[in-house]
Amino acid sequence: MEPQAFIQALEQEIIQSEAVQHPFLLRFASDTLTPLQVQTFGLQHYQLVKVFINYMTNTLPRIPDKDAADLFRTVFDDEFGQHTIFRSHPALYRNFLKTVGLQEEAWGRVTLLPETSAFIQGHLQLTRESDFLYALGAIGPGHEFSIPTMFTYIVTGLKKNLSLSDEQIEYFTLHIEQDVGHAKVFNELICRHVQTEQGQARLREGALHSIALRKRFWDGINRVVFS
Numbered sequence: 001m002e003p004q005a006f007i008q009a010l011e012q013e014i015i016q017s018e019a020v021q022h023p024f025l026l027r028f029a030s031d032t033l034t035p036l037q038v039q040t041f042g043l044q045h046y047q048l049v050k051v052f053i054n055y056m057t058n059t060l061p062r063i064p065d066k067d068a069a070d071l072f073r074t075v076f077d078d079e080f081g082q083h084t085i086f087r088s089h090p091a092l093y094r095n096f097l098k099t100v101g102l103q104e105e106a107w108g109r110v111t112l113l114p115e116t117s118a119f120i121q122g123h124l125q126l127t128r129e130s131d132f133l134y135a136l137g138a139i140g141p142g143h144e145f146s147i148p149t150m151f152t153y154i155v156t157g158l159k160k161n162l163s164l165s166d167e168q169i170e171y172f173t174l175h176i177e178q179d180v181g182h183a184k185v186f187n188e189l190i191c192r193h194v195q196t197e198q199g200q201a202r203l204r205e206g207a208l209h210s211i212a213l214r215k216r217f218w219d220g221i222n223r224v225v226f227s
Ligand SMILES: [Fe+2]
Pocket: 079, 089, 175
């Protein structure tokens, strides 16, 4: 398969996956939610948000392409907040947590669900120890590509249940737009390394590993939010 066609097929597979169309997301978008349910979701999800950048810094040194750092630059700039830490993505998430009634100490004291820990440890390990192609699959198609679809469900639920301003849910709406561009950055890099069937298989394995961890993460969130 041509690299472009391969990527499109993989993206289709991901969009239709149980992780991206998870019952939790569908229910979050359609059910009546209490502030406590939104807080419970937010506290666990924040743990993923604050470590994401590590997956990229783990992977970057092992990518053979000389321009990889330049390509990653736009993604890093967005993550770090375009030169102001007050707009870093974790900072935007903390703004959201505050607006749903949480105090500073809440997100430092939260007990991680086993599924949340498994997601984080799994990604730290695969980005540290696997080959760069596997890691690119997990971060590119696995994260950047899938996030806009998943977050659209989240935004629908938030807007329906809480009277929050656009600014208060900026973390989510901004990712629905920015991650389309971030996925393109990853795909530009990926295209060069998926000319062969082996390359395509390896990339896909990494993406599906991430998607499996994501499914498990939503399983855990579903249990604590909707039980
Ligand atoms: Fe981000």
